[in-house]
Amino acid sequence: MDYLVNINWNKITPCLVLLVLEVMLEFSECATPVEVNKHLDLGRDFLARGQLSDALTHYHAAVEGDPHNYLTYFKRGTVYYALGKAKFALQDFTKVLEMKSDFTSARLQRANVYLKLAQYSDAKEDYLQVTYADPYNEEALSQYHRIDELVEELRLVEAYYRGGEFRAAAELATRLLDVSPWSAHLRQLRAECYIALNDLFSAVSDIRSVNRLQQDSTDGYYRLATLLYRLGHVSDSLKEIRECLKLDPEHKKCFPFYKKVKKIDKLLLECEEQSSARQFGACVDSAAKVLRAEDEVTLVVFEAKKWMCSCLTKDEQFAEALTACGGALELQRDARLLCERADALLGLDMYDDGERHTRIPNTHVHTRRPGAAARRAPAV
Known part of the structure; x- marks a missing residue:
C-alpha cells in the first residue's frame, strides 16, 4: 500500500472527477425502455405509411437506446432493404444472426440481399440453411433451386464479354439485373458492353448506378466524367470529376482532366453569356x-x-x-x-x-x- 502514499492526489483528483462525470453522463444519455418503445412504435407507424426515411430515423434511435435487441436490428435492416441500401441491410441482418443464429426470417432476408447483389454462393448457402430450419419455406426452396441457373448465366455474360460478343453480353446482363439490380459488377460489365457498342448514354446510366452502389470510387467518377465529356456534356463532366477530387485531391487521372474540363466549361459558359449580351x-x-x-x-x-x-x-x-x-x-x-x-x-x-x-x-x-x-x- 506504500505506493498510495506516494501518489500526488492533487493531480489525480481532477481526473477522477472527470471520469465519474463522464460515466454519469453516459448513464443519463441512455434511452429508457419507454423511449426505446416509443421510437419502435413511431418507426412502425412511419413504415406502414411508406415514410421509410422517417422510419429509419426512429429505428436508429431505438438501436442506440437498446443495442442488444436483435429485433430492432432486424426492423432497421428491413427498412434499409426497402430503401435499396444493400450494404447496411447486410450489416444489420448479419448482426441479428450473430445475436440469434436461428432467426430464420433474418437469414432469409440476408439471402435475398445476397441475391440482389449477385453474390450467388452466399445466397445459396443462406437459402439452404433456411430450408433446414423450415423445409416448407417456398421462397427459400424456389430461390435455392434457381441459383445454379443464375451462376451459369453470369459465367456466360463474362464469357461473351471476353469474346467480344458485346450485344449478347449486354442482353444477358440485362436479364440478370432484373434479379440482381444491386450488382455493381453486372452493371459495370454492361456499361463496358455499351461503350463498346457506342451506346454512351446507356453506359452513363449504368456507371451512375455503379457509383451509387460503390461509394467513394475515384475510378468510377473519372470514368463517368470522361464519358459525359465525350457526349459534349461538359458541365456535367466537371461536376463528376470534382467528386473524384473530393476523395483524392491529387488523383493522377482526375486532376489533369479536371484542369482541362474546367477551362473548356468556362469558355463555353463565356460563349453563352457573351451571346446573350x-x-x-x-x-x-x-x-x-x-x-x-x-x-x-x-x-x-x-x-x-x-x-x-x-x-x-x-x-x-x-x-x-x-x-x-x-x-x-x-x-x-x-x-x-x-x-x-x-x-x-x-x-x-x-x-x-x-x-x-x-x-x-x-x-x-x-x-x-x-x-x-x-x-x-x-x-x-
Missing part, C-alpha cells in the same frame, strides 16, 4: 479558344462550332458564318444550326439557298427560328 465578337473569340484547346472530342468540338456559327451569323459576318455552320453540321445535324446557316445564306443574298434551308427545320417542333429567316427572303 450581344457581344458576338467576344463570343467568336471564346469559341475559337475552345477549338484550340480541344480538337479531338467530336461533340465538344461541335459545341464550339455551334457557338461560332451562331455568333458569326448574329455579328453579320455571313461568309465566315457559312463556313462555321457547315463545319458544325458536318459533325451533327441540328435544326437550330440549319436556321443559322439559312440566315447566313440570306445575308449573302443567296435567297434560293436560304429559303430552301429554312424549309427543312420548319417541321422541327423545338424551334421557331426558321420562320424569321424565311420572312427575310421575300422582302428583297
Whole structure:
C-alpha cells in the first residue's frame, strides 16, 4: 500500500472527477425502455405509411437506446432493404444472426440481399440453411433451386464479354439485373458492353448506378466524367470529376482532366453569356479558344462550332458564318444550326439557298427560328 502514499492526489483528483462525470453522463444519455418503445412504435407507424426515411430515423434511435435487441436490428435492416441500401441491410441482418443464429426470417432476408447483389454462393448457402430450419419455406426452396441457373448465366455474360460478343453480353446482363439490380459488377460489365457498342448514354446510366452502389470510387467518377465529356456534356463532366477530387485531391487521372474540363466549361459558359449580351465578337473569340484547346472530342468540338456559327451569323459576318455552320453540321445535324446557316445564306443574298434551308427545320417542333429567316427572303 506504500505506493498510495506516494501518489500526488492533487493531480489525480481532477481526473477522477472527470471520469465519474463522464460515466454519469453516459448513464443519463441512455434511452429508457419507454423511449426505446416509443421510437419502435413511431418507426412502425412511419413504415406502414411508406415514410421509410422517417422510419429509419426512429429505428436508429431505438438501436442506440437498446443495442442488444436483435429485433430492432432486424426492423432497421428491413427498412434499409426497402430503401435499396444493400450494404447496411447486410450489416444489420448479419448482426441479428450473430445475436440469434436461428432467426430464420433474418437469414432469409440476408439471402435475398445476397441475391440482389449477385453474390450467388452466399445466397445459396443462406437459402439452404433456411430450408433446414423450415423445409416448407417456398421462397427459400424456389430461390435455392434457381441459383445454379443464375451462376451459369453470369459465367456466360463474362464469357461473351471476353469474346467480344458485346450485344449478347449486354442482353444477358440485362436479364440478370432484373434479379440482381444491386450488382455493381453486372452493371459495370454492361456499361463496358455499351461503350463498346457506342451506346454512351446507356453506359452513363449504368456507371451512375455503379457509383451509387460503390461509394467513394475515384475510378468510377473519372470514368463517368470522361464519358459525359465525350457526349459534349461538359458541365456535367466537371461536376463528376470534382467528386473524384473530393476523395483524392491529387488523383493522377482526375486532376489533369479536371484542369482541362474546367477551362473548356468556362469558355463555353463565356460563349453563352457573351451571346446573350450581344457581344458576338467576344463570343467568336471564346469559341475559337475552345477549338484550340480541344480538337479531338467530336461533340465538344461541335459545341464550339455551334457557338461560332451562331455568333458569326448574329455579328453579320455571313461568309465566315457559312463556313462555321457547315463545319458544325458536318459533325451533327441540328435544326437550330440549319436556321443559322439559312440566315447566313440570306445575308449573302443567296435567297434560293436560304429559303430552301429554312424549309427543312420548319417541321422541327423545338424551334421557331426558321420562320424569321424565311420572312427575310421575300422582302428583297
